[in-house]
Amino acid sequence: MTGDDPHSEDTATGRRMPSFGRRGFLGVAGVAGAGLVVGGAAGGAAGGAAGYSAASSESPDTAHATEPFYGTHQAGIVTYQQNSLVFAAFDVKDAVTTAQLQALLARWAAAASLLAVGKPVGPVTTRSGAPPADTGEAFDLGAHRLTVTVGFGTTLFDDRFGLSDKMPAALRPLGQLAVDTSIDPTISGGDLCVQACSEDPQVAFHAIRNFARIGRNVVTLRWLQEGFGRASATTNSQTTPRNLMGFKDGTANIKAEDPKVADAQVWVGDETDQAWMKGGSYLVTRKIRMHIEAWDSDDITDQQQIFGRYKDSGAPLTGEAEFDTLDFAKKAGDGATVINRFSHIRLAHPDNNGGAQILRRGYNYTDGIDTRTGTLAAGLFFIAFQKNAHEQFARIQNSLAQDRLNEYITPISSSLFAIPPGLSKIGDWYGKTMFGYQS
Ligand SMILES: C=CC1=C(C)c2cc3[nH]c(cc4nc(cc5[nH]c(cc1n2)c(C)c5CCC(=O)O)C(CCC(=O)O)=C4C)c(C)c3C=C
Ligand SMILES: [Fe+2]
Secondary structure (H helix, E strand, C coil): CCCCCCCEEECCCCEEECCECCCCCCCHHHHHHHHHHHHCCHHHCCCCHHHCCCCCCCCCCCCCECCCCCCCCCCCCCCCCCCEEEEEEEEECCCCCHHHHHHHHHHHHHHHHHHCCCCCCCCCCCCCCCCCCCCCCCCCCCCCCCEEEEEEEHHHHCCCCCCHHHCCHHHCCCCCCCCCCCCCHHHCCCCEEEEEEECCHHHHHHHHHHHHHHCCCCEEEEEEEEECEECCCCCCCCCCCECCCCCECCCCCCCCCCHHHHHHHCCCCCCCCCHHHCCCEEEEEEEEEECHHHHHCCCHHHHHHHHCECCCCCCECCCCCCCCCCCCCCECCCCCECCCCCCHHHHHCHHHCCCCCCEECCEEEEEEEECCCCEEEEEEEEEEEECCCCCCHHHHHHHHHHCHHHHHEEEEEEEEEEECCCCCCCCCCCCCCCCCCCC
């Protein structure tokens, strides 16, 4: 599902033009089929996207653009980063059995396969007087390149579901990192996570809402985070966006066009102690509040030294254009290096971290204002994928303990999830091989 990127950039808007799925009106048969799928149990989670076919319905916007669903890796990782995020963490309810959890993971898989092609998860109307299976707010909106990415938290591997010997060593908790003085456990962690990304915020919200609805007897929502604009780039074909500090973010990110780097840094391979994780990845989320008012009163020279890049062009302070190579040795007249030794890009760079890289996929967020102070409650919902978060994210984060940026940011949530590989075909479901079944 992460093969060649078929998209091309619209140079006028800086946004990639979508690949248009061959889809159109949602026929009654498709909707009814979806209802059957969602009503099924673990082994019977057939149906979904592959049964879908319709006349082409092309549109100049992204409405009918779709991302591949089945494949080696889950979508929503190296996928061209969409502009909206809704991310949810769930806890499994007390007294839920292993079979009930498996059935939920199968129902989520079937639902995700339908949503990925812009279908509802079941009928949006009903004659029976019962509530419809799909909540309806995304009906006829299109997929807008929706991706749904499902993961497992450390707590899922306790003794409740017979998974204690299936926990990968790489999923052990990250623990308290040097900058972690204000982490709120109520918005961190969780048994399961679901990342929904789309070009349309309502489509992303609809996915999470219907996952919660499908799972209401099995899971409870633990926390939820919206992201209103992408703060990274995951392909060379998209422009680098800006974070809420006004800097281009994602310039030196791992990009989909470089699968060798993704294989080396993002995808779990033979090194894993748990074969079911091969083709998967590890996801770190960090909600990082920015002290926006303080940042806005810092002078531009200092802002640029903190990041080591120019604010307007995104070029390194040792270069002229955004993608110019960094020169960490270059000295200024006073003998100090041009890129400050405590700048963000120097400390986060692979040269300073034993070659470790991460795939960043963060989003700008706002929670409105902090009513105690009247200041903006906003920042970066940082998302990173990697082969091993202890060796990659935590290593870089430990280097960033000296980051001058820390004066202007506070991490307030932190989570680690194992992202299983992609689903192979209809009937496969999240964690199927982890539970000992053939995919
Ligand atoms: C531990 C990992 C990282 C955290 C946490 C983090 C927070 C954070 N970053 C920015 C803004 C920028 N980051 C940039 C580059 C960059 N950041 C990280 C890692 C973390 N950032 C890496 C690995 C890199 C790439 C370094 C390199 O190889 O050059 C940049 C520069 C542009 C870019 O390359 O993307 C900006 C800007 C903020 C605002 C922030 C927390 C709020
Ligand atoms: Fe960064």
